[in-house]
Amino acid sequence: MDDAIIRRHLSVGRLTILEVLHDEPGIDEDQLLAEWIRRRPPASQAHARRLPRTIAQLLWQLRNLEWVDDTEGELTITALGEYVREFARLHSPSPFASRTSTVGGHSA
Numbered sequence: 291m292d293d294a295i296i297r298r299h300l301s302v303g304r305l306t307i308l309e310v311l312h313d314e315p316g317i318d319e320d321q322l323l324a325e326w327i328r329r330r331p332p333a334s335q336a337h338a339r340r341l342p343r344t345i346a347q348l349l350w351q352l353r354n355l356e357w358v359d360d361t362e363g364e365l366t367i368t369a370l371g372e373y374v375r376e377f378a379r380l381h382s383p384s385p386f387a388s389r390t391s392t393v394g395g396h397s398a
Contacts, residue, residue, distance in 0.1 A: 291355075296374050297381075299355055303348050306330060308375045311358060311367040318363050319345065 310325045311317070317325070323345055332338035349365070352358035357371035367375065 291370060293377065296377055299351075300374060300378055303344070304352060304357070305375065305378050307345070307348055307352060308357060308367055308371050308378075311365055312372065312375055315366045316364045318365065319349065322349075322365060 306326060306329065307322065310322055310329070314321070314325060319342075323342055326341065326345060327338075332341060349358060349360070352371070353360060355370075356368055357374055359366050359368050
């Protein structure tokens with residue numbers, strides 16, 4: 291996967307999941323949700339209600355991109371996912387500066 295494709299698919303939400311899985315390998319979806327909320331508290335109750343579905347959708351996308359692996363419910367970041375995470379850290383001064391920002395100037 292080349293850097294242009296990474297830029298096209300990388301978003302703050304996807305990067306948040308990669309960061310969590312880098313720090314907490316082997317967690318399940320419920321633990322991921324709890325850690326997401328700790329790191330990025332929901333802006334409203336409506337957002338909090340939608341968050342489990344949002345995370346499930348992001349995980350589906352990350353699995354298809356082969357950035358995340360799910361083995362028997364244990365989520366881990368892949369070697370490609372680690373590369374993407376490092377790529378984002380090197381090419382984005384502050385990917386978490388805005389809840390609506392994207393990484394690399396592209397939305398996903």
